[in-house]
Amino acid sequence: MKRIVGALGGLIVFALLWEGYKAVGNPEGTAVLGVKVLPRADDLSMPHLWTVAQRLGKPELTGGRPVWQVVFDACLFTLGVTAVGFVVGTAIGFVLATLMSRFRVVERGLLPYVVLSQTVPLVALAPLVAGWSGALSFGPYPWQDWMTVAVIAAYLAFFPVAVGLLRGLQSPTAAGVELMRSYAAGWWRTYGKLRLPAALPFLFPALRLAGAAAVVGAVVGEISTGTRGGIGRLVIEYSREATSDPAKVYTAMLGAAVLGLVVAGVVSLLELPLMRHRRRVEVNVV
Amino acid sequence: MTAVSIAGVSKVFNAGRPDEVTALSDVDLTVDSGQFVSLIGPSGCGKSTLLRLVADLIDPTSGTVTVAGKPAAQARRDQEYGIAFQQAGLFEWRTVRRNVELPLELRKLPRAARKEKAEEMLALVGLADFAGHYPAQLSGGMQQRVAIARALAVHPPLLLMDEPFGALDEMTRERLQGELLQICAKTGTSTVFVTHSISEAVFLSDKVVVMSARPGRITATIDIDLPGRDEAARQSPAYFEHVTAVRKALRA
Ligand SMILES: Nc1ncnc2c1ncn2[C@@H]1O[C@H](COP(=O)(O)OP(=O)(O)OP(=O)(O)O)[C@@H](O)[C@H]1O
Numbered sequence: 431m432k433r434i435v436g437a438l439g440g441l442i443v444f445a446l447l448w449e450g451y452k453a454v455g456n457p458e459g460t461a462v463l464g465v466k467v468l469p470r471a472d473d474l475s476m477p478h479l480w481t482v483a484q485r486l487g488k489p490e491l492t493g494g495r496p497v498w499q500v501v502f503d504a505c506l507f508t509l510g511v512t513a514v515g516f517v518v519g520t521a522i523g524f525v526l527a528t529l530m531s532r533f534r535v536v537e538r539g540l541l542p543y544v545v546l547s548q549t550v551p552l553v554a555l556a557p558l559v560a561g562w563s564g565a566l567s568f569g570p571y572p573w574q575d576w577m578t579v580a581v582i583a584a585y586l587a588f589f590p591v592a593v594g595l596l597r598g599l600q601s602p603t604a605a606g607v608e609l610m611r612s613y614a615a616g617w618w619r620t621y622g623k624l625r626l627p628a629a630l631p632f633l634f635p636a637l638r639l640a641g642a643a644a645v646v647g648a649v650v651g652e653i654s655t656g657t658r659g660g661i662g663r664l665v666i667e668y669s670r671e672a673t674s675d676p677a678k679v680y681t682a683m684l685g686a687a688v689l690g691l692v693v694a695g696v697v698s699l700l701e702l703p704l705m706r707h708r709r710r711v712e713v714n715v716v
Numbered sequence: 717m718t719a720v721s722i723a724g725v726s727k728v729f730n731a732g733r734p735d736e737v738t739a740l741s742d743v744d745l746t747v748d749s750g751q752f753v754s755l756i757g758p759s760g761c762g763k764s765t766l767l768r769l770v771a772d773l774i775d776p777t778s779g780t781v782t783v784a785g786k787p788a789a790q791a792r793r794d795q796e797y798g799i800a801f802q803q804a805g806l807f808e809w810r811t812v813r814r815n816v817e818l819p820l821e822l823r824k825l826p827r828a829a830r831k832e833k834a835e836e837m838l839a840l841v842g843l844a845d846f847a848g849h850y851p852a853q854l855s856g857g858m859q860q861r862v863a864i865a866r867a868l869a870v871h872p873p874l875l876l877m878d879e880p881f882g883a884l885d886e887m888t889r890e891r892l893q894g895e896l897l898q899i900c901a902k903t904g905t906s907t908v909f910v911t912h913s914i915s916e917a918v919f920l921s922d923k924v925v926v927m928s929a930r931p932g933r934i935t936a937t938i939d940i941d942l943p944g945r946d947e948a949a950r951q952s953p954a955y956f957e958h959v960t961a962v963r964k965a966l967r968a
């Protein structure tokens with residue numbers, strides 16, 4: 431409940447800031463010593479929020495479907511790709527973290543590369559994935575464009591899970607590990623009864639990061655591979671019309687933002703049933 | 717039958733490094749079946765280390781540890797003992813009841829039997845009303861009692877306890893001492909019990925082992941012979957004589 435109020439409050443603050451800046455900001459932007467420090471506040475760069483809202487209801491092209499429907503469909507498409515990327519990435523992160531916590535050697539050998547993997551620029555990665563995946567197929571099903579995008583989303587999403595879960599799996603105290611040892615519990619049982627539950631408080635923030643990363647990966651992946659049908663592509667298409675129809679590109683961006691919020695919301699719903707004890711314990715943080 | 721037999725055991729931590737510590741040096745100790753043995757000595761003299769050696773949580777540098785007639789490692793695998801250590805070591809994501817159920821779960825007891833057993837043990841340590849709470853909602857002493865309940869739940873033939881009553885008030889402590897003695901007598905459990913309290917050691921034990929620090933070793937073994945283990949025993953002349961004897965041994 432508090433969270434919903436908080437989220438609504440955040441939206442209102444954002445709207446106030448946006449419209450407030452429009453009201454007081456220099457329409458030509460503010461420059462200090464020739465360097466632009468504040469953006470233009472004219473209707474072309476920053477349309478009124480209600481103009482954006484109105485634009486959602488009007489048809490995309492004369493006689494076409496209303497913009498909100500187009501944006502909604504595009505968001506659904508991207509949401510699907512994001513979900514696939516998120517699930518695959520999380521699974522890979524899980525396996526990697528588990529292997530790294532099980533074998534010291536694997537951790538020492540693999541962790542640097544896991545970190546390194548995230549420094550590869552996405553733009554360089556996308557054509558690469560598109561290139562070698564073109565030859566792949568699953569039996570009778572050929573490789574599809576959206577799969578390339580999902581691979582990129584997964585590539586970004588696995589990282590926080592692998593690193594966060596690894597820390598969590600290594601978090602139990604010596605006392606806990608010794609207790610399991612005294613019960614003659616093997617590695618798997620120690621994993622299931624001690625390490626995994628102890629890792630949950632580390633896993634959930636990591637999953638939220640992974641959700642956000644998957645959205646970014648899907649949107650950027652769509653753009654850089656030129657995949658049609660998603661919100662990333664829509665942002666690019668609409669931005670071509672930015673001069674004639676500035677509100678339109680903001681509708682697509684709004685869609686992308688809502689998509690991000692939906693993913694974040696779904697991920698945080700996951701943790702409700704699993705972190706019951708957190709809510710029962712009263713802590714006073716000053 | 718001997719429950720625990722320790723022969724010529726030494727333990728050196730971080731051997732060959734500048735922070736090398738000789739925690740135990742040439743320790744011999746025998747605990748007979750059904751016997752209650754207390755370890756007492758100054759802080760850092762290696763009491764916990766000795767207990768962890770018996771539990772096969774660490775390996776001795778030299779010497780042998782035998783539990784229930786087997787090497788310590790085998791005894792651990794056969795779950796010949798239960799432990800309650802200095803830190804309660806509860807799992808914060810489990811309720812109190814589910815913490816007590818943990819060893820029963822690992823022994824594949826059916827759910828209903830687990831629940832019943834855990835509730836019985838919690839009643840014993842006076843925490844029946846807190847079964848549904850989480851460890852973070854309990855005081856330090858209550859957490860320790862949960863750990864004791866967890867150790868007792870499986871009725872191990874050997875109990876290893878490291879200052880289990882350390883954080884308890886005098887009244888609770890005395891009540892639990894009584895309960896512990898009853899359980900041990902009823903089930904024939906052998907116990908190795910670490911404590912800092914001379915009176916506790918004397919009241920509970922058949923044998924008090926006095927240790928000294930740097931390097932940790934056994935300096936005296938005092939057999940305790942009390943007429944009984946009730947309130948009257950705490951006032952008996954024999955009790956005070958033994959307390960004095962242990963105190964002397966600790967000073968020496
Ligand atoms: N894992 C370890 N690594 C290095 N040194 C250790 C380790 N565990 C214990 N020691 C050392 O061994 C010595 C004995 O420690 P131990 O914990 O057995 O003492 P203790 O008798 O239980 O003390 P206390 O009564 O304070 O609990 C100490 O000097 C300690 O520094």
Ligand SMILES: [Mg+2]
Nearest residue numbers: 763764802878
């Ligand atoms: Mg100790």
